[in-house]
Amino acid sequence: MVFLSSDRLNAGLLARFARRRLAPNRYDLVAMALIGAVALLLVHGARQMNLPVSTLQTAPITLDLAKLPEYALRSTLRMFAAILGSLLFTFVVATLAARSRKAELLIIPMLDIAQSIPVLSFIAFTLTFFVNLFPRSELGVELAAIFMVFTAQAWNMAFSFYQSLRTLPSDLEEVCQQFGLSPWRRFFKLELPFATPALIWNTMMSMSGGWFFVVASEAFTVGRNTYMLPGIGSWLAVAIQTENLTAVGWAVAAMAVIIVVYDQLLFRPIVAWADKFRFEQTASEVEPQSWFLDLLNRTRLAKRLLAPFAALARRLTPKARVAPRPPRPLSPIAAAWIDRIWTAAVIAAVIWAVLTIALYLLRHLNLRDVMQAFEAGLLTLVRVAVLIVIASLIWVPVGVWIGLRPRWAQGVQALAQFLAAFPANVVFPFAILGIAAFHLDPDIWLSPLIILGTQWYILFNVVAGASALPNDLREAAGIFKLRAWQRWRDLILPGIMPFYVTGALTASGGSWNASVVAELVSWGHTTLRAHGLGAYINQATAAGDIPRVALGATVMSLFVIALNRSLWRPLYAYAEDRFRLS
Amino acid sequence: MSLTLDRPAEVDAPLVEVKGLRHVYGGGKSGPGLVVLDDVNVTLRDHEIVGLLGRSGSGKSTLLRSIAGLITPSEGSVTINNPSTEAGQSAVAMVFQSFALFPWLTVEKNVELGLEAKGVPADQRRKRTLAAIDLIGLDGFENAYPKELSGGMRQRVGLARALVVEPAVLLMDEPFSALDVLTAETLRTDLVELWTEGRMPIRSILMVTHNIEEAVLMCDRVLVFSSNPGRVVAEVKVDLPRPRNRLAPDFRALVDDLYGRMTAQPKAAATQPGGRTGAPGLGAALAVLDTDTLASMIERLVTPPNDGEADLADLAGRLQMEADELLPIAETLQLMRFADMAGRTLRLTPAGRRYEAADLDRRKQIFAQHLLAYVPLARHIRRVLDEAPSHSAPASRFREELEESMSQAYAETTIEAITTWGRYAEIFAYHEDDDRFSLDDPA
16 A cells, blocks of 8 residues: 555656656756766776786685575665665755756756666676775675665655655745744755655665665676675575575575565554655545554653654754845856856766767777677567566456455555565576476577566556546446446556556566576576677676677667657656546 | 833834835746736734735735745835844744645644744743644644644644744735635634734734635725736725624625725726736636636526626625635626626626527527637637638647737636637637647537
8 A cells, every 4th residue: 555655646746757858858968978978987997907806805605504694684784775875865966956956957867867777787887896996805896786786776766855855835835934944954844754755665666676686786797707795696696506496495585584574674664654744634544554663652662762863863953043034146147157157067078978988989899889789789678578568468457356356455465566576586597497497498488587576566556556446437337337348448447557657667677677687597507598688788797898888788778768768758648647547 | 211212113113114016927038027016015003904905816925925035026125123033033924825834743843843943942942832822722732733633723723833933923825715614714703802802922914815804804904906917906994893793884885895996906907008908919818717607607697686787795795705706707707798897786788698598509609609709819719720721720829829918827727718618619629639729520
């Protein structure tokens, strides 16, 4: 139920936003050029240092069951470090974007593009950069892994916070202004509480998608160097190397426990607590519940533990004695000059960025390479498209069937959310064994792995949509005895459309990411390879071929961005406009 | 001794003085912008309740926000002579139509907000907060969240929050218009009672309203605003003793008088250049009104005791409508020549009577004739559609044409109104999918 209510809130904001900027503007190009150039430069700089990274010794991973809890904990901590980083990023960057128009013009397109970039394709860049930053310690690898997870989570959180800040209720803003609340106090009294429900929902979605990246980024090979951080991902990698199926089973179990525990002990309580921040003056119909929060509320210990922090926070809050009046606007001449300087700076940065990328690619690659990457991209595109269609054909009817039966809906909803959070890469080995045993064509049979983890977004969104179908419409359909086809065409499909598009959009985005690890898989000495951009990037990464990694990552980003702009965004805006039942 | 010497001067000086206020929204390269307030002069003296009465779009709220310091007006000055400078006191505080409560704060925390921002120590803060909650009748609700309260209770919280900072001037922006009739009445009487007993820590009240009876019930003086642009067109003193009786003849006389002054405005506005009525060729902005509403008003005018005409104030009383809702209907009927407005009297024209007597199809025909004859925009759209080879045209085109002479928001509502009427009259169709008008007609 949590996903449902918050989803609707978030969807409305997103739709408003999507409608406003359907077409890419020049700032999108600016953002893309800058992001690309910075990524390239970082790696290039790092490689220039040319340090013998292979000297790095990490503690070897052993498949000792006694060590599994520790590994699980290490993975969880990595996740929390990433989420804390994402929150920090969100507060700083989104606030900046909401407060300053100039910052907004750059930050928002950048966020928008960053969230479409398949993060895994960039793993070679991040690893090389961080490892060279801290060449003699595990810290570099650790930071690289955390940064990977961060890049998979931060953008939609920052987006949601920014959107909340831009849609603050104007009467409450006036109250703050009238009583002269300091910016600090205003942030805690108005902005943060108002943004909390959407932010928590997005944090949940981010974390749910994040486990996949935790697992994927703990063990990785770049060129001759293989990095392994103590964690479930590395346990899994070792199990695959040594063909230890039991160990894979344990990894699945450990992951399941982690996800259930974090859901019960962390997110349910937070969601239940955050219900009071919903900006509605009426009580919600179904209040989110959490047994753990009830427990905490009943104990006195937790409150006592928190009391010193609350006191500290009060002391730190600066006291405003003078009511700040709105600042005097700059003189028009000064403002015009600042605008000009800003524009000039942005143009200079873009020219620099484009030159950097062009020079780098020209030096290392030729047209054939580019063609090859695009070909691989088309193959993966076909794969993703076909799988989304197949998954939709299966899960839409199932989801509708379940959603119309409230007794089932709640349980299945929770299960689908669990499955969506579960990192699919942990169960890849089982699929590989099957494909190898029956000598199946990897080009076809590796494909389902791409959507293994992301199809659940379709299912739980459709379930949510079907259970939100208004009862009166269903009754009307019953009274007029609509035939099955008519019922689907006029009631069910339009009703679930906004939900379905949200789910399919999320699933499609996640699938591109998954292709990097799913198109090239191995089990011991067996390696299965499907043709596609994911395998292309994966292979280039393993070979330490940075120019081809850069090319592959760029092409994949272009595909995803093009797909989002030409298909998903317009579809989303249309579904919201036409079919959202409010 | 010096205190007594200062006193007379202090009493003489007005508490709030607004001089030559002018405010323009938008404007710049694209056009002259929308003048919402023009040359407004207002004084608020000590110990009086002043009402700002006018229709929507008359800039009353903008004036209130200029005084509250929330808006910097384009021209003119606002002076607040506030001798009290004690800690935790404000010159002004505002009560909002939407209550503007923080849903995540309890009643007590909501009320405390202003004191906390001013750095009042916690113990004093609590004392004053509880006193304000007590004064306004919210005892026992200190720990409730706004969502647990009824509308009336919520507005009491809004009042307490404003009173707790002991403002010299209490500003109220249509404070009762979001409440149901009974609740609003209770709150009004409670507030007037507190005022006459002098129990509120304030010196004067300035309130915005579009409810004429509310203004007469509560205020010592009423300033009537014209719309587009907003100007003070009349000042009416209310010298009735409190508590006031709504049914007393002199109360009714004042209400009637104010009705007359408000209905007199459209003519005044029409003669003003640069107002929204001055659109070249396409006519004035239209109000979005349902055709059923128009029909129902025409029928009402022939229903006894009305015999083809009615007094607007009476009509408003019987229909439980406020002037703000009733006047656009009357004006639209006048525009389409179904009725005439003379002073406060609305009288059906022969065409209006014909419309009333006709059946549905005939009614549509009459409506179509009048729409094409008297609403220039309808005629314009129809002509464009007739001449276009595809018999269709994008709505954005007409919207842009309208924006040459009115604000974007007015253009939007005008198109919305003409769409509804055009569809009813079956003189053109509109397709939301591609935002186009066309002539294709299912019939």
